[in-house]
Amino acid sequence: MPRRTAAALAAVVLSTGLVAAPQVSASAAGDSCISKKEYRKVKQGMTRPQVKQVTGTNGKSLGRAEASQDYIIEKRRYRVCTSRKGAAELGFVSVMGGPYKLTRKTVDWR
Secondary structure: OOHHHHHHHHHHHHHHOOOOOOOOOOOOOOOOEEOHHHHHHOOOOOEHHHHHHHHOOOOEEEEEEEOOOOEEEEEEEEEEOOOOOOEEEEEEEEEOOOOOEEEEEEEEOO
8 A cells, every 4th residue: 555545544544533542551651550440450360461461560579489399479569549658469379380370469549
């Protein structure tokens, strides 16, 4: 498709509003916090990269512990967008060297 045709088509699509504006989370906007909406989207069984895709941040590791030879537990803290004092904590488990998957989550919105 020639450049002029592609540019004209893009202008028509954008002017008609057929393309929805991308949702920008608080994290994606440059703020490394987790919003209530993002917290609700994070579900048990998600991997760390999937959680980062939802929240836009990796949070801060609070440490890892080997529960046994086959299980490694990691806790991560995420700043909440509602206040400076609140925080969300997400617990991940890696089984037999596999990906870290979310097993629990708690939050304090204060």
